Amino acid sequence: MCDALMLQNSVPCSPPLALAPMVGLSHSALRILILELGGIGLFFSEMLSVTRLPIENETVSPFLCRTPAETPFIYQIFAGPGQDIVPAVNRLHQLNAQGIDLNLGCPAPAVRKLGAGSFMGPTEVRNMVRCLRLATSLPISAKIRLGKTLDQDSLLSFCRMLEDEGIDLLTVHARLQGEKFCRKPRWGWVAKVKKAVKVPVIANGGIFSVEDAANCLEQSEADGLMIGRGAVCKPWLFADIAKNIYNLDIDTGINFKDVYFRFIELLSERFLPERRLGRLKQFTHYYSSNFTFGHHFATGVQNSKSIKEAKAVANEFFDKIKGGSDD
Numbered sequence: 492m493c494d495a496l497m498l499q500n501s502v503p504c505s506p507p508l509a510l511a512p513m514v515g516l517s518h519s520a521l522r523i524l525i526l527e528l529g530g531i532g533l534f535f536s537e538m539l540s541v542t543r544l545p546i547e548n549e550t551v552s553p554f555l556c557r558t559p560a561e562t563p564f565i566y567q568i569f570a571g572p573g574q575d576i577v578p579a580v581n582r583l584h585q586l587n588a589q590g591i592d593l594n595l596g597c598p599a600p601a602v603r604k605l606g607a608g609s610f611m612g613p614t615e616v617r618n619m620v621r622c623l624r625l626a627t628s629l630p631i632s633a634k635i636r637l638g639k640t641l642d643q644d645s646l647l648s649f650c651r652m653l654e655d656e657g658i659d660l661l662t663v664h665a666r667l668q669g670e671k672f673c674r675k676p677r678w679g680w681v682a683k684v685k686k687a688v689k690v691p692v693i694a695n696g697g698i699f700s701v702e703d704a705a706n707c708l709e710q711s712e713a714d715g716l717m718i719g720r721g722a723v724c725k726p727w728l729f730a731d732i733a734k735n736i737y738n739l740d741i742d743t744g745i746n747f748k749d750v751y752f753r754f755i756e757l758l759s760e761r762f763l764p765e766r767r768l769g770r771l772k773q774f775t776h777y778y779s780s781n782f783t784f785g786h787h788f789a790t791g792v793q794n795s796k797s798i799k800e801a802k803a804v805a806n807e808f809f810d811k812i813k814g815g816s817d818d
Contacts, residue, residue, distance in 0.1 A: 496532070496533070496660070496691050496693075496714055496715050503563075504532040504533040504563055504715070505532050506530060506532045506715075506732075506733045506737040506739060507532055507533070507693070507714055507715025507716070508530060508531060508532045508533070508715060508716055508717075508718065508729050508732060508733060508737075509531075509532065509533035509534070509535060509662075509693060509715065509716070509717040509718070510522065510525060510531060510533070510534050510535060510717070510718065510719075510722055510729075511535060511695060511717045511718060511719030511722070512535040512536060512537055512538050512567040512592070512594070512634070513537065513719050513720070513723070514537055514538065514599075515537070515769070515770060515773050516537075516723055516770075516773055516774070516777075517534075517535060517536060517537045518537065518553055518554075518556075518761070518762075518770065519556050519557055519558065519561065519757075519761045519762075520754060520757035520758045520760075520761045520762065520770065521722075521723065521726065521754070521757075521774070522534050522557075522561050523558065523560065523561065523757050523761070524726050524750070524753060524754050524757055525722060525726050525729055526560060526561065527753070528726055528727045528729070528730050528745070528750075529727075529729065529730040529733065529739070529741040529742075529743075530727075530728075530729030530730035530731070530732060530733030530734070530739065530741055531729045532563075532715070533563055533565065533715075534561050534562070534563070534564045534565070535564075535565050535566075535567050535592060535717075536554065536555075536557075536564070536565070536566045536567050537554050537567070538567045538568070538569050538594045538597060538602075539554055539555075539566060539567060539568050539569070539579070540568075540569065540570075541568050541569070541570040541574055541575070541576045541578070541579035542574065542579075544568065544578075544579040544582050544583070545578040545579055545581070545582045547582075549586060551763060553762060553766050553770075555586065556761060556762075557586075562589060563589040563590070564588065564589050564590075565588065565589060565590035565591065565592045565630075565632060566583050566586070566588050566590075566591055566592065567591075567592040567593075567594050567634065568583075568591060568592070568593060568594065569593075569594040569597065569602060569605075569607045569608055570605075570607055570619065571605035571606045571607040571611075572606055572607075572611060572615045572619075576619065576622060576623060576626065577622070577626050580623065580626040580627050581626075583627075583629075584627070584629075588629060589629070589630070590629050590630040590631065590632055590659075590660070591623065591627060591629055591630075591631055591632070592631075592632040592633065592634055592662075593619065593620065593623060593631065593632070593633045593634070594607070594608050594634055595608055595609060595611070595616060595633050595634060595635045596608060596609050596634050596635045596636040596664050596668070597609065597634075598636075598668050598669060609635070609636055609639075609668045613648075613649060613652065616649075616652075616653075617652055617656055620633070620653060620656040620657065620658060621656050621657075623657075624656060624657035630659040630660060631657060631658055631659050631660075632658065632659060632660035632661065632662060633653050633658050633660075633661055633662070634662040634663075634664065634695070634717075635649070635650070635653075635661070635662070635663055635664065636663075636664045636666055636667060636668050637663070637664075637665060637666060637667050637668075637677065637680050638667060638668065639667065639668045639669070640667065641667065641677075641680070643680075643683060646680070646683070646684065647683060647684065647687040650684050650687055650688050651687060651688060653688075654688045654689065654690050658690060659690055659691075660690060660691050660692075660693065661684065661688060661690055661691070661692050661693070662692075662693040662694075662695050662717050663680075663681045663684050663692060663693070663694060663695065663711075663713075664676075664695040664696045665677045665678050665680055665681050665694060665695065665696040665697070665711070666696055672697075672720065675697065676696035676697040676707075678694060678696075678697075678706070678707045678710035678711040679710045679711070681694045681710075681711035681712070681713055682710065682711050682712045682713075685711065685712045685713060685714075686712075691714040691715070692711075692713050692714055693713055693714060693715045693716065693717045694707050694708070694711040694713035694715075694716055694717070695716070695717035695718075695719065696719075698716055698718050698721050698728075699720075699721040699724065699725070699728070700721075700728070700731075701728075701731050701732055701735045701736065703721070704716055704718075704732045704736055705735075705736060708736070716732070718732075720777060723774060723777035723778065724777045724778060724780050724781065725781065726750060726754075727743060727745045727750070730742075730743050731743050747781060747782075747809065747812075748805070748809035751775075751778060751805055751809070752802070752805070754771070754774060754778075755771060755798065755801075755802060755805075758770060758771060758798075759798075767798055768795070768797065768798055768801065771792065771798065771801055772792055772793055772795075772801075775788065775789050775792040775793070775801075776789055776793075779792075782808075782812065787808070788804070788805070788808040791804035791807075791808070792804050792805065
């Protein structure tokens with residue numbers, strides 16, 4: 492276990508804990524909330540289409556808006572075979588990216604329809620990585636799954652190919668391409684990748700507690716962790732892991748109501764009014780899992796027609812549980 496990752500160009504990621512790219516969730520409001528709670532070392536954007544990216548306005552786009560504090564920051568892109576990625580890369584240079592991540596593991600229908608992500612063949616992936624490496628001097632990372640089936644030779648050959656073509660960082664989601672999140676991740680398979688390549692390897696999948704993080708690091712032998720849904724359920728999870736595993740001096744006492752309403756404040760600061768409620772509903776779906784009767788909370792917010800209604804629902808819920816301190 493290392494205490495920091497070092498990206499190319501000497502960009503330190505300490506502690507080596509990264510927020511995963513998640514559609515509709517890995518946006519500026521959540522990133523700042525996690526940053527304020529502490530323990531985060533590296534941010535990833537939501538996955539970005541290489542065709543839309545060059546024309547997105549970073550001052551209003553929910554995918555691109557970002558504060559200087561959100562750093563180091565890696566933008567994740569996805570592209571189908573034959574799509575020109577150079578204009579998107581040039582745009583990321585303008586946005587002061589600290590790195591570019593290539594999505595090679597997402598099984599989403601939109602990605603499948605395009606033939607992108609995990610649906611590309613090895614030759615297509617090689618050509619895309621080669622093109623990306625020629626287009627930028629920034630650190631390049633790739634996020635993958637274990638493959639379509641458990642095939643060690645195929646997986647390790649693929650990872651070595653990525654390394655040979657210039658990938659600087661590899662994130663391995665420890666599930667197969669078609670497996671749902673309910674399937675227990677195979678962290679031990681990340682260790683196989685770690686032994687096969689020289690670049691840093693980040694383990695991803697199934698991390699919802701400090702215990703999960705410790706077990707994942709032990710089984711995967713990874714250089715760091717990427718946390719997705721667990722960070723939405725518990726935005727303070729990075730702080731808990733940083734304190735208990737990486738020995739950072741962080742105050743991990745939180746109040747559930749304060750965290751929730753701070754998130755609403757950040758949505759108001761970072762997004763146009765019409766973009767706030769949907770993201771609050773997505774966040775609440777996960778955040779409500781902290782409470783015994785959280786499904787009532789989530790349903791009430793889901794049925795709200797405005798932020799004002801959602802805040803009233805939240806106030807009523809938290810008053811019933813007396814705010815919910817966790818210290």
